[in-house]
Amino acid sequence: MNDKSLHLKKVYVITGVAGFIGYYVSKKLLEQGCKVIGVDNINDYYDVNLKQARLEQLQTFEQFTFLKQDISDKAEMLHIFEEYKPSFVVHLAAQAGVRYSIENPDAYIQSNIIGFYNILEACRHHPVEHLVYASSSSVYGANKKVPFEETDFVDNPVSLYASTKKSNELMAHTYSHLYNIPATGLRFFTVYGPMGRPDMAYFGFTDQHFAGKPIKIFNNGDFKNDLYRDFTYIDDIVEGIERLISQPPKGDGVQHKVFNIGNNNPEKLMVFIETLEQALSQSLGREVVFKKSFEPIKPGDVPATYASTDLLKEAVEFKPKTSIQDGLQKFTDWYVGYYGVK
Template sequence: MTYKLLDQSKRYLITGAAGFIGYFLSKKLLEQGCQVIGLDNMNDYYDVTLKEARLEQLKPYKNFTFIKADIADKAIITHLFETHKPQIVVNLAAQAGVRYSIENPDTYIQSNIIGFFNILEACRHHSVEHLVYASSSSVYGANKKVPFEETDFVDNPVSLYASTKKSNELMAHTYSHLYKIPATGLRFFTVYGPLGRPDMAYFGFTNKYFAGEPIQIFNNGDFENDLYRDFTYIDDIVIGIERLISKPPTDSVPHKVYNIGNNNPEKLMVFIDTLERSLSKATGRKVEFDKAFEPIKPGDVPATYASTDLLHEAVGFKPQTSIEEGLQKFADWYVEYYRVK
């Protein structure tokens, strides 16, 4: 299968450009000579210095423009589209996290609903050629059937975060129907890697270990019925997005939703064992987590496992990175970045 190369004459707007996926995608596009406008509000949901470190690596590119702003601010978004006239928009700005949404619901409505509405409106009035936006595997809720397929029923979310992401899909579909905006939604499955999000389990486990604290594992210590996750390495995710950017939907309602995951679920405990081995290799000493087992948290689901058949059919997407390779890259980066002794 051959893939259409990214058009260097186009202007690409990436919201959430200082975020984990946004940074790696921006870097990939910039390396290919594309013009990238990066937008991020630099909020303190997690360590801002990590976001600043990502941005520092993007600043040397002459074809990169960074704007510190919030997608929930309609006037700023409108002005940005009028000034920069992006032809391709990748909306990765969102308030992430399932558990955080239980304590801080307002943030999710502001960013994920109002902010996304502002992006849709701007795309509507400025003839955007393709809107790619972040959805989430959390829309599948407590579905028992695995692997999750895009045609599955997704009207029973178990967190507000999931509700906002399902709402994004509905909103995008409506705008595609009414205004013929080509839009593609991506249901991400547990993305990990270097320069990742500290609120993700693998990063949090590593932080706890080096702080001399036990890690919390929310599976009741049930190893037979352990949690399953479709851990997907960041480089694989970016390749999938890059290919989809050049393939806007052309149906009568030009809107598509794809799972983007590893299609190879791992038990959480296997993932943890692999992380211990990776950190042992990175530090040159044996690393073993002190584990505290607790009940599964509200909003969490026992298994997330993606069918990626549709994405493979569309753009030949097939993840290449094993958890051994991916976690070793994370561990090596972590030890160097935090100067672990």
Template sequence: MSYNIPETSKTYLVTGAAGFIGFHLSKQLLEQGCNVIGIDNINDYYDVHLKYARLEVLKPFTSFSFVKGDIADQAGLMALFETHKPNVVIHLAAQAGVRYSIENPDAYIQSNIVGTHNVLEACRHHPVEHLLYASSSSVYGTNEKVPFEESDRVDHPVSLYAATKKSNELMAHTYSHLYQIPATGLRFFTVYGPLGRPDMAYFGFTQSYFAGRPIRIFNNGNFEQDLYRDFTYIDDIVEGIERLLHRPPAAEEKAPHRVYNIGNSHPEKLMVFIETLERCLSQSLGREVCIEKIFEPMKPGDVPATYASTSLLEEAVGFKPKTSIEEGLQRFTDWYCDYYRLN
């Protein structure tokens, strides 16, 4: 990335720093000479070895400080703010996953509701220049109007995960209004890439292939009404966040709070995505790859399509995600084969 957005004199607090997006953002900030404080509880929702591998990449940076802690621990989070006095907070820590929210709802209340409330309280008592926080395309639920725009109604979430993310937006708006905290919500659309999350479909498909297992596709085998997803490469997500870091909503407004979509604005059929994954794996391995597939009904909480309008983001910072799935998936499969020593 050739642009230089962050102000290196500032201190940036990244919650969820050992997570997928948190790691990549922290790395980018550190490479540009910024002072980054990371916090993560390293939970076992997915393979913790991957989280520690991300932290190993960040460890050599002398301007990086890591705190193993839980944002649901209000006293610990307040102490972190008191000690490090961050100028900008990027709140990415959350319990992720749509289907897991049906199996383990308590984790979502603790991390996404209690944890976000604690971050807002910390920003209230230790004022920051800008709070950016992760929302999700899941808030759009079964919205049939495409592309999804930030002005669309998002009152019908179809999973607890989506409900917690919508709650985060409401909570942030309220704190912004009451305490003039400049806050920006980021609705991410299906983020993928190297060192990604194993619970995401593309990662799981790849794991299944190497384990000799078929993959399960939840589209009823209906290729005409296939699932569509707005797949967004991790570098585009990071660039979008960086460009917004020092563009807080206007302080003179009653609620200095804004929400932006960050998506590729080019939804792909899930089957096209899988075919591209097969081609990229073939390229990485030097042999033809064909993944066995089983078709099943859609699962509760799934939505048929996601499609981001990024007009507001383009207007605000002149940026639109642009990485194609061919380019992004090739980078992922090259990393995967190297990381798991499959070459």
């Protein structure tokens, strides 16, 4: 934090606290002595044991309070804000995943639209110093111009998940305008790392390897026109959030801004997979080569994600910097230890 003494006495509400990013943001704040009220419904979208393992670590901190609640319950959200009077809200709870949104649209409307509306209403009735919320790089849809800039046209989402995240940005803008809520949206670009989400490709690839199954690569086996992704290591995401929390948008206009948080260094998917194989080989002390199955690109997937991070650097003097070599090594070291694989 820029002024740590100022923020140590403040209360932070973190939604999605048992989730990947929510856990790491909370841990960082707790390590600094901040008071964190964590909210999560612990749904079973992926392995609940992993969520419980994250929570157990957070519960070792005296300044941590966990509330098992669903953000789609408006009365409960208003009650939490009334009781704990947060100064800062980091809203990370959401139904994640592009492909899952094609099969289960209800979950996205309930969590990402109604849930976010409830958070905005809570901030309206119990004013906060800053609302920081998760958007997504998926709002850029199939934009051809790269790198993606925050000023780009984002009205052509190619998945319901992306639509809900774009809706969140519009809702936050409106609430900021009407009720003077300082709000910042963060467009995350493919976040990865230890204790990450099992539904993400790098985690799934590792699971498939140990299950003796081929990994599915959705690029038609087209190495020349391979998918590009801006892979962003979790520590970089946390540092970006931490710096932004204490920098709410100011000025006479609408107090709402949107920032990309990405690595600004897209990698070919196949290069990422080769790096994951090398990292896993290092962790295990033996050579690992994945069996591979190539399939057509899935509906809702985009060919490239590539973040411009100029605005973030200008605002908080920071840009993500962790290489995929370092980041994936930390992930595979954790995976081998956590699951006890050989």
